[in-house]
Amino acid sequence: MHISGQADFAQRLLKPDLPCPSGLKTWNGSDPAPRFAVYRNNVVVSLVDALAQTFPVTQALVGEAFFRAMAQVFVHAHAPTSRVLAHYGAGFGDFVAEFPPANSLPYLADVARLEMLRVRAFHAASPAALDIKALAPWLANAQALDSLTLVLHPSLQLLQSRYAVYGLWAAHQSEPGQWEQALAQVDPNEPQTCLVFRDGRDVRVQSLGDGAARFLVGLQQGLPVAQAARGAERQDPGFDVTEPMAALLRHAQIVGISSFGDTAAD
Amino acid sequence: MAKQQPARTSLPCGVGLGLKHDQVPHLLQSPGPLRFVEVHAENYLVDGGPFHEDLMQVRARHALSMHGVGLSIGGDAPLDIGHLRALRALLDRYEPKAFSEHLAWSGHSGIFFNDLLPLAYTHDSLQRVCDHIDQTQAALGRRMLLENPATYLEFEDTEIDEASFITQVIRRTGCGLLLDVSNVHVSGVNHHRSVHDYLRALPLDQVGEIHLAGFSEQSDARGDPLLIDSHGCAVAPAVWALYAFALGLTGPVPTLIERDNDIPAWEVLLGEAAQAACMLDAVAQVPLCT
Numbered sequence: 001m002h003i004s005g006q007a008d009f010a011q012r013l014l015k016p017d018l019p020c021p022s023g024l025k026t027w028n029g030s031d032p033a034p035r036f037a038v039y040r041n042n043v044v045v046s047l048v049d050a051l052a053q054t055f056p057v058t059q060a061l062v063g064e065a066f067f068r069a070m071a072q073v074f075v076h077a078h079a080p081t082s083r084v085l086a087h088y089g090a091g092f093g094d095f096v097a098e099f100p101p102a103n104s105l106p107y108l109a110d111v112a113r114l115e116m117l118r119v120r121a122f123h124a125a126s127p128a129a130l131d132i133k134a135l136a137p138w139l140a141n142a143q144a145l146d147s148l149t150l151v152l153h154p155s156l157q158l159l160q161s162r163y164a165v166y167g168l169w170a171a172h173q174s175e176p177g178q179w180e181q182a183l184a185q186v187d188p189n190e191p192q193t194c195l196v197f198r199d200g201r202d203v204r205v206q207s208l209g210d211g212a213a214r215f216l217v218g219l220q221q222g223l224p225v226a227q228a229a230r231g232a233e234r235q236d237p238g239f240d241v242t243e244p245m246a247a248l249l250r251h252a253q254i255v256g257i258s259s260f261g262d263t264a265a266d
Numbered sequence: 267m268a269k270q271q272p273a274r275t276s277l278p279c280g281v282g283l284g285l286k287h288d289q290v291p292h293l294l295q296s297p298g299p300l301r302f303v304e305v306h307a308e309n310y311l312v313d314g315g316p317f318h319e320d321l322m323q324v325r326a327r328h329a330l331s332m333h334g335v336g337l338s339i340g341g342d343a344p345l346d347i348g349h350l351r352a353l354r355a356l357l358d359r360y361e362p363k364a365f366s367e368h369l370a371w372s373g374h375s376g377i378f379f380n381d382l383l384p385l386a387y388t389h390d391s392l393q394r395v396c397d398h399i400d401q402t403q404a405a406l407g408r409r410m411l412l413e414n415p416a417t418y419l420e421f422e423d424t425e426i427d428e429a430s431f432i433t434q435v436i437r438r439t440g441c442g443l444l445l446d447v448s449n450v451h452v453s454g455v456n457h458h459r460s461v462h463d464y465l466r467a468l469p470l471d472q473v474g475e476i477h478l479a480g481f482s483e484q485s486d487a488r489g490d491p492l493l494i495d496s497h498g499c500a501v502a503p504a505v506w507a508l509y510a511f512a513l514g515l516t517g518p519v520p521t522l523i524e525r526d527n528d529i530p531a532w533e534v535l536l537g538e539a540a541q542a543a544c545m546l547d548a549v550a551q552v553p554l555c556t
Contacts (some may be wrong), residue, residue: 005386005421006342010374013383023386027458030488035418035456038484042381050380080378083336083349086313118485141442154313162458201316 012036013043014076047075047088052088054119057172058096058112060179061105070099071229086123087115107163107188114165114205115198117157121203124155129252138257139245145226151256152248155198158213158220164190166207199251211236212244274474275364275411277302278329279521280546281539284497289532290320294327298536299543302329302363304522308336311352312359325360331522332362336378339398339412340385341371350405352411357406363406364475364520366411366444367402369395382438386421387431395431399439411442411474416449416481416495417437418456428453429461429467442474447509448501452481452493461508470516478509478542479524498527501538509542513549521546 005023012018020036051071052059059067063229074095080088093113102108137142159165164186171182193213195206208216211232229241248254280301282525285293303324310317315349324330334353337345357365359522370382386414414432426434436443445468454461480499501509501523513519521542525535 005423006371006374006383009383010377013379014377023422025422025424026486027420027456028486028488028490030486030490032419032487034484035486035492038418039381039383043379046380080380081372083308083346084310085308085378085380093281123312123315123317126318155315174348198315201319225322230461 005045013040014079016040016076044072046073047080048072050085051070051075051089055092055112055115057115057169058108060172061108061168063112063144066101070096072101073099086119089119092116096178099262105166106180107161107168110159110161110165111164111168114159114161114169114188114194114196117159117194118205120201121155121157121196121198124153124198127153127255129153130254130256131247134253142226144259145229146224147259148225148259149222150225150248150254151258152216152219153197153253153255155196156216156220156253157158157196158193158196158208158216160195162191163191164187164192166192166194166205169194170207191233197251197253199253204251209236209239211239215239215241215244270347271544274472274522275330275331277331277363277475279520279550280305281542282329282331282520282522283535283539284333284522284526285324286425286526286529287317287320289529290324292532293324295545296532296536297328298458299540300328300536302331302520302522304331304333304524307332307334307353307356307365310356323362325362330360331358331359331364331366331520334365334367335380336372337367337398338371338373338401339367340369340383340391341373341398342391342394343369343374344397344402347405350402354406357408363411364411365408366475368413368415369414369435384415384417384419387424387426387428389425392426392431392481395435396438398434399441403439409441411444412436413446413477414449414453414468416446416452416456416493418492420457427467429464431468433467435484436469436472438525442473443469443472444475444477444518445473445512446477446479447512448477448479448481448505448524450512451502451505451508452495454510455491455493456491462511464507465515465555470512473516473519474512476509476512476516476519476521477524478505478521479501480487497524497529500530501541502532506533506541506545509551510545513545518546518550 009021012021020033024032026032048068048071093109096102096112097109138148167186171186174182193208195208214235215228215232218231232239269323278301282304283300285303285305339374368382450461479497481493482496484492523538
């Protein structure tokens with residue numbers, strides 16, 4: 001096959017409406033189209049399978065047939081650009097949001113975005129947690145918190161949603177057979193913010209209050225602890241900084257510190 | 267032909283299994299007859315997390331083979347330098363006993379198809395494949411094994427038969443052969459060619475590893491059988507028979523059972539591994555036939 005041969009073959013793989021490429025041959029002189037269709041099928045099915053693995057709750061919410069049909073449209077429109085398929089589907093949430101047949105489930109896109117964050121957290125780098133002793137002098141001195149910035153674990157991510165994305169996801173974690181009952185308890189229109197992080201081997205998903213969410217966003221932006229806490233208090237007068245700080249330490253989510261004015265540790 | 271066995275890989279000459287991440291606990295608890303495991307390199311091109319932790323544990327106890335599926339050695343485009351660098355870092359980190367890739371292409375113009383696509387065997391493509399393998403072996407700092415493909419189509423502008431093409435690639439580049447016996451059977455049926463002639467035409471003294479896997483069966487537009495390299499069921503009797511024939515020509519070779527879909531219970535996989543181990547043992551007892 002000359003240079004244009006593979007380009008043509010490649011293009012026709014993802015365009016099922018086009019006939020199979022010219023220049024193909026079979027030993028018995030049969031029409032090569034069904035043989036070319038094996039490649040088309042391998043490509044689409046393997047990629048739809050990869051999406052099904054990443055988005056199990058999204059699939060459960062719409063059913064397997066709907067999910068696979070939707071995923072197939074996604075594959076044709078957004079074939080992978082990386083050989084590393086672990087991150088394939090990064091744009092799936094945005095695609096779902098604009099996919100008209102899924103309009104009746106406005107929360108579906110955020111559920112998909114949450115599932116993608118879980119995969120990213122699973123494969124995120126594994127830096128060693130900070131030794132709590134390194135942090136102790138800072139925590140003992142309230143003024144020091146004005147200049148202390150934290151480097152959080154690279155797996156830690158937030159998702160703010162207008163929908164009950166945590167409740168919908170968590171309902172699916174219930175025992176088999178009880179998922180529909182658990183789902184019925186969820187009001188999908190309750191806005192929720194999710195925290196996703198990996199603690200050791202386990203990816204965890206938690207629902208966050210407004211104050212804690214604001215605090216963590218502040219820390220991720222590189223604000224000193226005290227300043228991030230003040231922002232959180234403005235958002236949520238009942239916010240208590242000791243709770244999220246204790247949780248960050250308990251789950252080994254602080255991987256570095258620097259004092260304000262230093263270049264932030266990577 | 268001389269049947270001296272050069273050190274074509276440092277894999278132990280026993281049976282291995284293509285390993286999925288969630289099988290790691292099984293492997294660590296009950297390795298059965300397994301002497302090595304093989305993983306897909308691209309699955310480990312992630313920053314961190316349990317995949318890497320587990321692979322470290324696995325390699326501490328078992329010989330490791332890394333099998334690439336995304337390099338596009340048979341592609342008409344230049345190799346992706348960034349991917350080669352990432353592979354080099356991965357290989358340096360885990361020091362597998364073998365690295366292998368496919369005589370196929372899997373991407374074009376920035377799109378990755380996640381499948382092994384066929385190429386026409388021409389004098390041009392022969393040169394290109396040799397250049398790609400030279401570049402790969404230099405970039406990775408290792409000799410690689412090249413796997414013969416399972417294909418469903420042939421090309422009108424083919425100038426060289428597949429076995430001769432592979433033979434020339436191996437002679438020119440010094441790479442070894444990953445002999446996928448299932449692929450020999452699948453392609454043999456799909457293109458109506460003699461699997462025994464095909465095997466005898468390959469440089470079998472350069473086989474560093476053998477693959478065995480299951481296939482599924484469809485039919486083509488004329489109703490003739492069309493076998494699909496699905497890796498989704500047990501190794502078929504015809505493939506076991508061809509494996510025995512191949513071992514008669516090669517002598518004992520590290521042999522991998524591949525299973526990527528519809529994965530059965532661990533004991534079932536160990537059963538297939540045990541069968542291959544028996545056949546390896548049997549061939550180790552007898553002098554090589556010619």
